[in-house]
Amino acid sequence: MKLITVLKQVPDAEARIRAGSGGVDLDGVTFVIDGMDEYGVEEAIRLREAGNDVEIVALALGPARYEEAIRTALALGADRAIHVETDTDLDPISQARVLAQVVHHEGADMVLVGGKQADWDSAALGPALAEVLGWPHSDWTTKLELAGANVTVEHDTDDGHESLTMPLPAVITTQQGLNEPRYPTLPNIMKAKRKELAKRSLDEFGAGSGLTQIVDQQIQTRERLGKMVEGDPATAAAELVRLLQNEAKVL
Amino acid sequence: MIGFELSDDQKQIQALARNFVKDNVTPVAAQHDRDETYPATVVEAAHEVGLLNVSVPEAVGGLGLSMLDEAIIGEEFGYGCMGIYTILMASELGIMPLLLAATPEQQQRFLAPLVEGPRLAAFALSEPNNGSDAGGLRTRAVFDGDEIVITGTKTWISNGGVADFSVVFASFDPALKHKGTVAVVVELDRPGLSTNKLHGKLGQRASPTYEMVFDDVRVPISNMLGQQGDGFKIAMRTLDKTRIPVAAGAVGVLRRALDESSKYANEREAFGRPIGQFQAIQFKLANMKIALETARLQTWYAAWLADNDKPHAEAAAIAKAYASDSAFDAAQEAINVFGGYGYMNEYPVEKLMRDVKLNQIYEGTNEIQRVVIARHVLQ
Amino acid sequence: MILLVTTAPGGNLPKSARELVTVARQLAGGGPVAAAVIGPESAASQMAEYVPQVYSLSAAELEPARAEAVTAAVQQVAAQAGATTVLMAANRLGQSVAPRVAVRLNAALLEDVIKVSGTAGAYEAVRYSYLSRVTETVRTVGGDATVITVKPNVFPVADAQPGGSVTSVAPQLDATATRVQVGQRSAATGGRVKLEEAGVVVGGGRGFGSAEAFAQVVEPMADALNAGVASTRAVVDAGWRPYAEQVGQTGKSVAPELYIALGISGAVQHLSGMNRSKVIVAINKDADAPIFRIVDYGVVGDVNQVGPALTEAIKAAKGS
Numbered sequence: 001m002k003l004i005t006v007l008k009q010v011p012d013a014e015a016r017i018r019a020g021s022g023g024v025d026l027d028g029v030t031f032v033i034d035g036m037d038e039y040g041v042e043e044a045i046r047l048r049e050a051g052n053d054v055e056i057v058a059l060a061l062g063p064a065r066y067e068e069a070i071r072t073a074l075a076l077g078a079d080r081a082i083h084v085e086t087d088t089d090l091d092p093i094s095q096a097r098v099l100a101q102v103v104h105h106e107g108a109d110m111v112l113v114g115g116k117q118a119d120w121d122s123a124a125l126g127p128a129l130a131e132v133l134g135w136p137h138s139d140w141t142t143k144l145e146l147a148g149a150n151v152t153v154e155h156d157t158d159d160g161h162e163s164l165t166m167p168l169p170a171v172i173t174t175q176q177g178l179n180e181p182r183y184p185t186l187p188n189i190m191k192a193k194r195k196e197l198a199k200r201s202l203d204e205f206g207a208g209s210g211l212t213q214i215v216d217q218q219i220q221t222r223e224r225l226g227k228m229v230e231g232d233p234a235t236a237a238a239e240l241v242r243l244l245q246n247e248a249k250v251l
Numbered sequence: 252m253i254g255f256e257l258s259d260d261q262k263q264i265q266a267l268a269r270n271f272v273k274d275n276v277t278p279v280a281a282q283h284d285r286d287e288t289y290p291a292t293v294v295e296a297a298h299e300v301g302l303l304n305v306s307v308p309e310a311v312g313g314l315g316l317s318m319l320d321e322a323i324i325g326e327e328f329g330y331g332c333m334g335i336y337t338i339l340m341a342s343e344l345g346i347m348p349l350l351l352a353a354t355p356e357q358q359q360r361f362l363a364p365l366v367e368g369p370r371l372a373a374f375a376l377s378e379p380n381n382g383s384d385a386g387g388l389r390t391r392a393v394f395d396g397d398e399i400v401i402t403g404t405k406t407w408i409s410n411g412g413v414a415d416f417s418v419v420f421a422s423f424d425p426a427l428k429h430k431g432t433v434a435v436v437v438e439l440d441r442p443g444l445s446t447n448k449l450h451g452k453l454g455q456r457a458s459p460t461y462e463m464v465f466d467d468v469r470v471p472i473s474n475m476l477g478q479q480g481d482g483f484k485i486a487m488r489t490l491d492k493t494r495i496p497v498a499a500g501a502v503g504v505l506r507r508a509l510d511e512s513s514k515y516a517n518e519r520e521a522f523g524r525p526i527g528q529f530q531a532i533q534f535k536l537a538n539m540k541i542a543l544e545t546a547r548l549q550t551w552y553a554a555w556l557a558d559n560d561k562p563h564a565e566a567a568a569i570a571k572a573y574a575s576d577s578a579f580d581a582a583q584e585a586i587n588v589f590g591g592y593g594y595m596n597e598y599p600v601e602k603l604m605r606d607v608k609l610n611q612i613y614e615g616t617n618e619i620q621r622v623v624i625a626r627h628v629l630q
Numbered sequence: 631m632i633l634l635v636t637t638a639p640g641g642n643l644p645k646s647a648r649e650l651v652t653v654a655r656q657l658a659g660g661g662p663v664a665a666a667v668i669g670p671e672s673a674a675s676q677m678a679e680y681v682p683q684v685y686s687l688s689a690a691e692l693e694p695a696r697a698e699a700v701t702a703a704v705q706q707v708a709a710q711a712g713a714t715t716v717l718m719a720a721n722r723l724g725q726s727v728a729p730r731v732a733v734r735l736n737a738a739l740l741e742d743v744i745k746v747s748g749t750a751g752a753y754e755a756v757r758y759s760y761l762s763r764v765t766e767t768v769r770t771v772g773g774d775a776t777v778i779t780v781k782p783n784v785f786p787v788a789d790a791q792p793g794g795s796v797t798s799v800a801p802q803l804d805a806t807a808t809r810v811q812v813g814q815r816s817a818a819t820g821g822r823v824k825l826e827e828a829g830v831v832v833g834g835g836r837g838f839g840s841a842e843a844f845a846q847v848v849e850p851m852a853d854a855l856n857a858g859v860a861s862t863r864a865v866v867d868a869g870w871r872p873y874a875e876q877v878g879q880t881g882k883s884v885a886p887e888l889y890i891a892l893g894i895s896g897a898v899q900h901l902s903g904m905n906r907s908k909v910i911v912a913i914n915k916d917a918d919a920p921i922f923r924i925v926d927y928g929v930v931g932d933v934n935q936v937g938p939a940l941t942e943a944i945k946a947a948k949g950s
Contacts, residue, residue, distance in 0.1 A: 013898045017763050024764055032266075071259055072266075093732050093739050116879060121759045121902075122741050127697065128729035136698055136810050139726050140880070152813070156880075158722040159639070160873050162694070163813035175880050177867055183271065186301030186314055189263045208772065211738035216767040220758070224910065225926040236929045237939035240911065241947045243927055248909045250830070250888040251947065 001054045003044040004103055005078060006113035006125070007037035008062060009069035013118070019219045033069035035181075036114025038076070039174035042181040043144060044112055045077040052146065055079050059102055061095050063087050067197070074192035075184030081195070086202035091212040092120065096128035098205040103133060108169060110151070115140050115173040126173035137171040138164055142178055261323055264316075268324045271300055272331035280332035283457035284602055287450060289413065290335055290457050291369075297339060298369035304362075306343050306350065311363040318492065318554040322499035326547070329503020333606040334455035336503070338371070340496045341409035341458070344614070345372025347489040348418045348434055352477040361416060361436055373414035374493075375405040375437075375463055376486055382407075383619050385420070386429035386483055390465065392421035394479075397472050399435055401465040407613070411461030412446035415439060419465070420482050432482030436474040443468040454605030490615050491564040492557050494571035497614050498550040501574035504607040505546060508578070508585040509539040511600055515589055526588075535584045542577035550574060565627040572620035575610035582607055632658045633713035634681070635704050637695055637723060638669030643676045645827060646719035646780075651680045651788035653746060653780055654717055657753075666707045668692050668700060671796070678794035685711065685799045692801070695723055696810045701730040703801035708735065710799065713775075714750045720779035728779045737775035740768060744784045750776060757781070761879060761902035783826050783885065825875060828858030830888045833877060833904065835862040837893020837914055837933050841870035847937035848892060854944045860884065862900045878903035890940075893933040896921025913937060 011017065012030040019025060033041075041058070048054045058073035058081040060066045070081045082102060090098070103111055111133075116123045123139065130137035140156035152165045153172065184192075227243070229236045244251040257265065275296050283290050297303040302324060307313025316324075321343065328336035346365070349358055364370060381387050390403025401421055411417055416438045424431035437444065443466040448459055477485055513536055516527030526532045549570040556563035582604035586593035593600045611617045632654045636647035647665075654663045664683040667674040674686030685707045691699055704727065708716055716731060718724035720742040732739040738753075740746065745756035753770045755778065770776050825831065832852045838844040844865065852859045861871040863878055877884055879899040889907035894900060896912070896919055904910070905924055912921045913929045913936045922928045929936050 011760065013761070017760050019764065024760065068259060068262060071263060075263060091739070092741075093729065093737075096729070096733065118879070119760055121757075121761065123725040124729035124732075124739055124741055126729075127726050128733050128739075131701070131730040131733035134806075137726075139697075140722065156722065156873060157815070160816040162815045164696075164810055165813060166810040176863060183300045184263065184267060185299070186264065186267060186305065186316075188301075189260055189267065190314055192263075193260055211770065211772040212740065212768050213771045214766050214768050215754075217759070218765045220763055220765050220906075222905070222924075224924050226922075227925075227927050228922075229927055229929045233931060233935040233939035234943075236931065236936060237943040240927055240929065240940060241943040244888070244909070244911070245947060248888075248926065250909045251944070 001047075001052055001110070002057065002106060002108045003047065003054050004057050004059050004106060004108040004111045005037065005040045005044050005073060006059050006099060006111060006129070007041065007069055007073055008034045008060065008114070008117055008119070009066045010034045010118040017219060019217055022216045024217045031065060031068065033072045034114050034118050036116055036118065036175055038181045039176065039178045040112030040114060040172070041073050041076050041078060042179045043172075043174060045182075046179060047146065048077070057082060057106060057108070059099060060084070061086065061090070061098055061202075070197060071192055072184055074195045074197070075189040076182065077188065079195065081197045082200060083197060084200045084202055084205070088202060088207075088209070089214065090207060090210045092122050092124040093128050094207055094210045096125055096132050098202065098207050100129055100132035101205050102200070103129070110169060111171045113171065113173055115175040123173070126171050130171035133169070133171070135169050135171055136166040137173065138166065139173040140175050141172050142175070144172060144178065257323070261320065264320055265323045265327065267300065268302060268327035271297070271302060272327050276328065276331035276335050280335060280457065281596070281599070281602065284332070284334060284454075285456075285596070287452075287456045289459050290338070293335055294338060294371070295369040303339060303369060304342055304346060304365045304372070306346050307362045307366050308350070308358065310355070311359050313362065313366045318495055318557045319551060321496050322550050322554045325496040325499030326503040326506065329500035330507045331503075332457060333500050333504050333610065334457035336500045337409055337455050337458035340493075340500060341373060342371040342414065343496060344374040344489070344493045345410065345414060345416070345418055347493055348374070348476055348485050349436070351488050352434065352481060352485045357436070357473070357476070364415060371410045371414040373408055373410040373417040374489070375408045375411060375417040375419045377405060377407045379404055379406050383616055385486055386432070388420055388422040388432055390419065390421040392423045392433050392435060394423060394472070395469075398469045399433070399472055399475060401435065401437065401468045401470070403465050405463040405465070406449070408461045408463050409458055411463045412439075412448055413459055417463065418476065420486050423479060427480070429483035430480045433479055434476040434482040434485045435470055436476065437465070437468060437470055441468045441470060453608060454602065455609050491567055494567045494614050494620070495550060495553050495557060497610055498546065498553070498567070498570035498574035501578035501607055501610045502543065502547045502550055504603050504610075505539065505543045505574070505578040505581050508581040508600065508603050509536065509543055512536055512539065512585045512588040532588060535588055539581040539584065542581060546570070546574035546577055565624055568615075568620040568623040571615070572617045572624070575607060576617060578607040579604065579611055631662050631664060631711050631713040632715045632717065633664045633666060633708055633711050634717040635666045635707075636668070636677075636719065638667055638673030641670045641672055643667075643673055644719075645787060646721065646782045647677065648680065648787035649782065649785040650717050650719060650780055652785045653778075654681070655788065657715065657746065657748075664711045664713065666704060666799075668695065668703065671798070674796045678796050679790045679792045680788055680794065681791075682794045683711070684794050684796045686796050687799055687801060689801055689803070691803050691808050694812050694815065696808070696812065697726045697730060698810060699801075699803055699807045700727045701734060702803055702807040703799075704731050705734045706801050707799055708775075715775065716777045718777070718779050720781050724779045728777050732777040735775040735777065736773055737777045738770040738773035740770065740776065740778045742779055742781045744781050746778060746780075753778070761898055762883070762905055763902070781883065822852065823856060823858045825858040825860060825877070826882055826884060828884070829886050830855045830857035830890075831860050831884055831886045831904070831907070832857045832890045832892065833860035833862070833894055834865060834871075834892045835894030835900075836864045836868070837895070841868075843934055844870055847933060847941075851890070851937060851941040851944070854941050854948070858884075858886070860889075860904070862894055862897075891921055891925075892937055894921055895919045896924070913940070
């Protein structure tokens, strides 16, 4: 069974995001593998540990610095990786069209990808990829089980949860709750050095220049008062209510 | 030419160590320090992710990581808890004599088991009456047929009572001074060996420190490292290298002192503004930063020299003395930044000072480090 | 032609549908607007009070809504209506379906927008990124059409413009469109003010220590304020609260007038779901908790003590 885990590298959640001249300034920011994608890598490894004969391929589309995140996926347990290297900022729909070509060429049975990307705040990649491939998809998946030629999942909906059964091949988007990602152990980090990381160029895929373009980015500044209210519970509560009524005027 | 970038896998090692420490060490550090209890779960977890005994060679199943890799790991652990780091560091210290002087058979026998479980090594050089004067060992080693009989007392031995084995330095002929010494691997379960955990340390209280009493302890002669007479040399060559992780741990403490102080300086207000706006505080933070950057670079430089088989004793001594002295100063200044709160154990900075004071003392006091440096200067 | 698409849970038009009407009218600038309603005919009739041309999709295969089936149905209606712009609410279903529709229509996708203007082929929208810390302006620069998902609770609901007509559409759904089988479904527990529409929200986190403590403090406060109840991911994962209350990167996004965060540490993933609230109050026993960096008012204290005291003070102030 061939599993492809799609991943991105995004700023660390703790990183201070700055903006400069209309765009986000990522200078000096620490990057990590997108946490959402990690659940996908972990799930693929668990499928292997459950006794299924799987090959896990990590796939990423992005600039050179993505290599670190790809190496992390290899250290976690992916068998090899493909990096479509480009500095072009492609929208999710266009990215899906590129990635689908790789997935199709690999003859994969399942694609796992994070439910929402932490830099674009986009949830489009998974569903778009499924559509280009002509596959069904499950988004916001919290449980996954192979069932012969099908896969049964539980996923989040607007109201709650739902269980779905769909035939493979399928796209599964992943999130917290699906599993608990492991640490890449030191021995695995060292082994990952010898795993194959194939580089491809975006030109090979006829991507064009994309369907949307970001023309401006501003840090959302919201000046907060940051007023700390002191005193024992009753005193603090009374003062808080007074402030909310008279100052903030929201009560 | 010079490059200052970490390689991809070094960055991954750093990230792994940092996350590991954040999740496993930092949350329990204060409690183990308070109760002087051994953090067994941390040691097990460190083994599981491969951060324990990283210098064990690949040939016997280890990772064979470099000194620079160890320095990267050491800084991250030092940031979380220097006491807990000493457990890992002291195990690598116990391994180093075998890397320098053991036969392949000895490496297989003693080092292979260290990667199979959360198991430790120890380095037993110091004695109640004998610290810096490493040539004046009083522990006696008598060659008796195909055995060596060891009698004497060692003290200040990190991991001594929990390690699978200790490398014990003893004298077989005091008249020969340091040429009359020998290094012997002594397994913990040898009859006649008893250990007492020492209590009442100022800091690094999570690290178990022992007095070890050898009462006619017999070991096979195949436990000897190198030849008769090599003991002192093996000890010195070991410490020339292992003072680098000591420096790295101190760099971690330095970084922690700076981070805690700058965070506090942004939040605490006096005279109507955050204290970070006052030069008195700013200068303290700047001094910490100056020390941090330079101590780290010197530590990495010493590690690079060691990894490339270049003479490194002086560079390592500089790193160890400078990093530990600066870290101690930074830690006590951090207390000053926090004021009254810094004096209380609910806040993390007083522990930094108590912990890193030991970095100035063990693995060769900073006075001895200066002797080493002066010797290089004057030769 | 601008086509908005909505479902109708329980046979009623959701608030988001009427927000979509506002956006559609704005973009159409007087031109034709149509709506596709997936649900019972009665819901389509309700939509006809707002939009001149309504397509009713009440086929059994569309209930429950499955991404591929809805995608196929939307594609067909768009073709029938001659629509080059398709709008959906950026809820779970919308975010699941819209990208698939965009691929089918060879369209550009503008996701989770809070502002949008322009004409087909040259739209400009504003949306959030970097876990809601950045506001970005995006333009369409290609595609034969545009699909836009609209962030709920941002746009005002539209006024009625009665007189629309309803056309029933029976979607052609092949085996592919219906190959996903839906098993067990669990719905939200109702009763309280709907979270996304609440003017005041009381949120709780792991700081409470137990589900009982959470309920004992949060629920009376929410009652006193007629507020919605929100939960962090951790609390939902622990089984204390239902998924429908989850706010954050993987849950709902809310922006009420007042958000009271109780026992919430302030992980950036949760903040991304509520940091646009007009006024934020937090109570947490850890003075270093990140939440205190984004509050208007904060109290360092035990939520189990300060919380009930606050509820009493609120009741006293409201004279109840």
